Amino acid sequence: MPIDRRQLHDFKQDNGDPLAAEVTPDLPGDQGNDKGTEPDKRQAQSKVLASLARKRRGNGQRRVSRLPVPWDDNVSPDMDPFRRAASLTPSTVVGLLLVRAALTATPGFLARAMEPGSVSVIQTPNKELSYSIVEAWSLIVDAVMAPETSLQGDALTKASQRRLARARFQAEGDYYNTSEVKQVVALERAVRATDRSQVPRDGISMHKVVHALSHEPDALLPQDVILAEDQRLVLELPNAKVIGLVASALSSDDGWPSARLPQMPPRTAAAVSTLTSTLIDLARRPGQTPEAYLERLGELLAKRDAIAARREEPTGITLDDLPGLGAAGVWGRQTAADLRAFGQGELPWSELDRGVVLEGPPGTGKSSFARALANSARAEFVSASLAQWQGDKDGHLGSLCAAMRKSFEEARRKAPCVLLIDEVDSFPTRASVQHAYRDYVVQVVNALLEQLDGAIDRTGVLVVATCNDASRLDPALIRSGRLEQFIRLEKPNEEGLVEIARVHLAGALRDADLSPVTRAAYRRGAVGADIERWCRGARRLARTAGRPMLLEDLIAEVGEAPPTHGTDAVWRMAIHEAGHVLACSVMNASSILEVVVDPLVGGRSATTLDAFDLYRENPNPTRGQVQAQLRAALAGRAAEEVILGEPSGGAGGSPASDLAKATRIAVLQVCSSGLDEHPEGLLYLGGADDYQRLENLLSKPEVRHRVAVVLRDAYEGAIALVRRHRPGVEHVAAALVNRGSLSGGEVLDLLGNIEQREDA
Numbered sequence: 001m002p003i004d005r006r007q008l009h010d011f012k013q014d015n016g017d018p019l020a021a022e023v024t025p026d027l028p029g030d031q032g033n034d035k036g037t038e039p040d041k042r043q044a045q046s047k048v049l050a051s052l053a054r055k056r057r058g059n060g061q062r063r064v065s066r067l068p069v070p071w072d073d074n075v076s077p078d079m080d081p082f083r084r085a086a087s088l089t090p091s092t093v094v095g096l097l098l099v100r101a102a103l104t105a106t107p108g109f110l111a112r113a114m115e116p117g118s119v120s121v122i123q124t125p126n127k128e129l130s131y132s133i134v135e136a137w138s139l140i141v142d143a144v145m146a147p148e149t150s151l152q153g154d155a156l157t158k159a160s161q162r163r164l165a166r167a168r169f170q171a172e173g174d175y176y177n178t179s180e181v182k183q184v185v186a187l188e189r190a191v192r193a194t195d196r197s198q199v200p201r202d203g204i205s206m207h208k209v210v211h212a213l214s215h216e217p218d219a220l221l222p223q224d225v226i227l228a229e230d231q232r233l234v235l236e237l238p239n240a241k242v243i244g245l246v247a248s249a250l251s252s253d254d255g256w257p258s259a260r261l262p263q264m265p266p267r268t269a270a271a272v273s274t275l276t277s278t279l280i281d282l283a284r285r286p287g288q289t290p291e292a293y294l295e296r297l298g299e300l301l302a303k304r305d306a307i308a309a310r311r312e313e314p315t316g317i318t319l320d321d322l323p324g325l326g327a328a329g330v331w332g333r334q335t336a337a338d339l340r341a342f343g344q345g346e347l348p349w350s351e352l353d354r355g356v357v358l359e360g361p362p363g364t365g366k367s368s369f370a371r372a373l374a375n376s377a378r379a380e381f382v383s384a385s386l387a388q389w390q391g392d393k394d395g396h397l398g399s400l401c402a403a404m405r406k407s408f409e410e411a412r413r414k415a416p417c418v419l420l421i422d423e424v425d426s427f428p429t430r431a432s433v434q435h436a437y438r439d440y441v442v443q444v445v446n447a448l449l450e451q452l453d454g455a456i457d458r459t460g461v462l463v464v465a466t467c468n469d470a471s472r473l474d475p476a477l478i479r480s481g482r483l484e485q486f487i488r489l490e491k492p493n494e495e496g497l498v499e500i501a502r503v504h505l506a507g508a509l510r511d512a513d514l515s516p517v518t519r520a521a522y523r524r525g526a527v528g529a530d531i532e533r534w535c536r537g538a539r540r541l542a543r544t545a546g547r548p549m550l551l552e553d554l555i556a557e558v559g560e561a562p563p564t565h566g567t568d569a570v571w572r573m574a575i576h577e578a579g580h581v582l583a584c585s586v587m588n589a590s591s592i593l594e595v596v597v598d599p600l601v602g603g604r605s606a607t608t609l610d611a612f613d614l615y616r617e618n619p620n621p622t623r624g625q626v627q628a629q630l631r632a633a634l635a636g637r638a639a640e641e642v643i644l645g646e647p648s649g650g651a652g653g654s655p656a657s658d659l660a661k662a663t664r665i666a667v668l669q670v671c672s673s674g675l676d677e678h679p680e681g682l683l684y685l686g687g688a689d690d691y692q693r694l695e696n697l698l699s700k701p702e703v704r705h706r707v708a709v710v711l712r713d714a715y716e717g718a719i720a721l722v723r724r725h726r727p728g729v730e731h732v733a734a735a736l737v738n739r740g741s742l743s744g745g746e747v748l749d750l751l752g753n754i755e756q757r758e759d760a
């Protein structure tokens with residue numbers, strides 16, 4: 001007798017098919033209008049049954065039982081996502097299995113998740129697997145909300161691709177809406193804090209079903225979703241059993257995972273928790289057995305680990321390749337270690353510095369330091385500058401700000417990342433801008449402040465800003481949370497130049513005495529960039545001569561040292577700087593960074609202070625503190641007068657001289673700060689932010705007279721200070737003549753606690 005559909009259904013049940021309610025396809029001879037003969041019908045039906053039996057029993061081998069995967073009775077067998085496993089990506093099958101395991105551990109979750117007005121949060125194990133889990137969850141929701149005839153063949157493949165595209169679109173932060181379900185996916189931190197409040201609250205108020213998926217729900221999902229949350233489903237990382245089930249499902253004829261797990265290679269089993277969706281999908285090949293799939297998965301894991309090991313090795317110059325860094329090297333190495341720990345998830349971002357200002361003369365390696373820091377931390381590196389941002393497109397304010405945002409967004413995508421802002425002193429202090437384009441300049445500075453802090457999150461982005469003169473920076477840039485650290489890179493001394501030369505010589509002249517070269521280089525005021533250029537030129541001379549490099553090649557490139565000043569002139573310069581050091585020690589001993597006396601003709605002699613430290617301690621100085629600043633500016637001239645009998649003109653001569661700085665401070669005291677004891681001292685007469693405004697104020701006789709009185713009082717105070725501590729001044733001056741430079745710590749050792757003795 002012919003076999004009808006009921007017989008075929010019973011046959012499938014007897015052969016282990018878990019889908020008893022499966023809709024059986026039509027068979028030849030099963031329709032009333034089939035014109036085939038009775039033997040033909042029976043023969044065709046027998047072939048179909050034999051084919052099904054071979055599939056179920058493995059061509060005569062032992063029958064393999066299938067893994068039952070119910071969905072809390074909410075999904076009909078016809079719509080069960082596992083019926084489509086053979087047409088889904090392997091990573092989506094992993095997503096289905098992870099969701100299934102979590103639902104099994106949380107009975108009733110799926111039913112409650114479909115109740116009107118409910119808010120359910122699905123916490124994925126990590127960001128990488130979230131895309132596949134979003135697609136898997138969409139399959140399950142489709143099966144519950146829209147039970148219909150399951151797709152087959154190309155139609156199913158296209159539907160799966162559409163779901164994956166939709167999942168990735170959702171993961172970018174948009175919301176997926178149906179008439180009954182609102183889905184929220186948050187896999188990235190909001191660019192602005194306000195974005196987290198842009199929640200589909202209309203869906204909640206309309207009693208829609210809300211499903212929210214994220215690997216960090218509390219941090220990334222909108223706040224209203226967390227407040228309205230009714231239940232949470234926590235998914236675990238895939239284990240060996242899950243990957244084994246995926247392998248069996250992908251190689252089965254009907255897409256069902258097998259209850260008999262294939263043998264898993266040890267290297268695959270050992271690293272199964274580190275698998276990514278990409279590796280899970282790349283391992284699939286047509287016609288694979290479960291064992292072959294797992295073997296290829298292990299090979300991909302080995303390749304990934306090898307590539308990661310190569311990336312762990314720093315490429316390019318590192319901090320270890322930059323000699324003579326001093327305190328900058330200490331900070332840089334610690335920060336590099338912290339960045340590595342952050343990248344590995346061992347240290348929260350809250351424990352790291354947010355930004356740093358590198359100040360120093362041109363050629364001291366500020367930009368190289370930033371790149372070396374990134375390489376040492378094995379972090380990404382992004383370089384930018386105001387000139388680069390302004391040169392983008394037409395230089396319009398909108399274009400400039402867009403280019404600035406693009407650099408910061410690139411750094412955030414690459415986090416952990418070091419973002420270099422070169423020549424940050426190109427951004428003017430907003431208070432000093434008085435010209436007709438002030439609004440443009442102020443908005444540019446405000447845009448930078450917004451990117452550095454504001455409402456924009458930059459977790460994992462360390463900003464390194466370089467400049468030649470940090471005193472020109474807007475005070476808002478250097479507050480905590482922005483460019484909160486300050487490091488000064490000075491020109492190297494002779495010992496530092498030797499170390500730099502060894503690096504750039506790359507093994508050449510290994511046994512040669514480089515002191516004659518570096519002595520001449522130091523007297524020329526050389527920096528690391530000069531040494532690199534001279535070493536390059538020496539190699540070129542050797543190549544041209546067709547021989548190895550000689551010391552004479554390097555000496556020829558450096559040239560002869562410039563002439564030096566006489567002994568008396570050097571002693572006067574040392575006394576002058578020692579006077580500044582004394583007054584600065586009384587004002588704030590910790591602010592002294594370095595004092596240098598250069599005996600070369602045209603050389604630089606100066607006392608360098610930490611402007612950041614002074615500003616942080618006294619952002620709004622009192623009258624006494626302003627008087628201390630004036631004494632510090634005039635103490636060099638006072639020391640010459642007290643110790644040498646008469647002063648020189650070294651305190652004046654240029655807008656950057658001691659007298660110019662003191663005059664500017666005095667004008668501010670008289671005209672704008674309200675710190676002058678004159679009866680009209682509370683009048684605001686204007687600021688002295690630029691040279692033109694300073695000249696305008698000093699052109700008024702009454703202002704000029706009051707400023708002269710303030711300066712005379714300050715100078716008399718500086719004279720008295722030097723007289724009280726003359727031995728200390730001479731002691732520091734002698735050390736400067738012998739050594740050429742002194743650090744702040746060495747100065748304090750020579751002077752002792754001057755500040756405490758003055759207070760007494």
